[in-house]
Amino acid sequence: MIVPQFIFLLLNSGTDGSWVNQNRLLEFQVTPESGGHIGQDFRVREAVLWLKADIVRKQTTKCRVTDIYVFKVISNRLPESVTLSSKQFDSVTSDPIAVTLNQSNSGWQKIDLTQTVRTWLGETGKDKLRLFVDCSCCSHWRIHLFNEERDGLANPNRPFLVIHTDPNTAKRVRRRAIDCSVDSGNQCCKQRFYVSFKALGWDDWVIAPQGYYANYCRGDCGHHRTPDTFVTYHTHVIEEARKTQHLSGMTPCCAPLKFSSMSLIYYGPESTIIKRDLPKMVVDECGCP
Incomplete structure (x- = not known):
């Protein structure tokens, strides 16, 4: 099984949530559906908050510059709606990150929250990341946070968080498949093979991941096999006919027996962001059918 190389977090939606100084907090939560869970053993390589801002x-x-500020809310005891003074606000927030908006760069903005997310995932008892977004000079921008007309799961412009993980330190699941190695010789096996989307020229529309292990099957299926190794009775019969009648043109092929899906985040029409689970993208197991 290939460990996911990123975790995709959509903004929690609905009427629940806290308001601070008339601004709705952004809340994110790691779930199995997003590609992980709190307490999972992985290393955060990079975490990026995607926020849409249209001029x-x-x-x-x-204002000389237009800066968006993102604060991490460190208090778990805020009421549903509260107005805080500057001193009170400083006591319940930390790790401010600033990004300057440029008129020539209207659209999706990337805000680096790597250290903020590392700290959050390392904390115990905090299953949600809550962020306060402030922009005092944004009157000539439209910041897509909670749009009244499309504040729901179908909103293609709501913020999202992508956490890139280090696959070398992620918790791995024991494999049953035979992986190719220096000792596997010409035996049918699964060859690990990494596909870079940048090398394919797809990095202008694929957001995450940057690539993945697609893998492929290689090796020979011509060795002696016992009846229990055949996937179907048909394959067993064909193999016996091939050997007894010396049919060299019917050589069995080492082929994928098991696939798994992969999540992809990419730009859709009109710069919308699409996250889709694509089936049969990864070869997990090879064999002789």
Whole structure:
């Protein structure tokens, strides 16, 4: 089994959640559906918050720059809705990250939250990451946080968080498949093979992952086999006919027996973000059918 190389977190939606200074907090939670769970043994290589910001008109304020600030909320005891003074706000938040919006870069913004996410996942008793987003000079921008008309699961512009994990330190599941090695010789086996989306020229529309182990099957199936190793009775009969009648053109092939799906995040029409689970993308097990 190939360990996922990223965890995809969509913004928690619905009426539940906290409001601070009339701003709705962004809440993210790791679930098995997102590609992991709290307490899972993996290393965060990079974590990026994707936030959509569209410019609606030229800047008319006196602000020199337009910065979006993202604060991590460290308090678990905030009421459902609260107004805080500057001093109170500083006591319940930490790790402010600032990103400057540029008029020539309207659209999806990437905010590096690597250290924030590492700290969050290393904390015990906190199953949600809560973020406060502030932009005091954003009157000429539309920041897609909770759009009144599309504040739901179908909203293609709501923020999302992508956590890239280190596959070398992720918890692995014991494999039953025969993997190719220096000792496998010409035996039918699964060859690990990494496909880079950048090398394919797909990095302009694929967001995550940067690539994955697609794998393939190689080796020979011409060795002697016992009846219990055949997947179907048909294959057993054909193999016996091939050997007794010396039919060299019917050589059995080493082929995939088991596949698994892979999640892909990519740009859709009109710069919408799509996350899709694609079936049969990874070869997990090879054999002689």
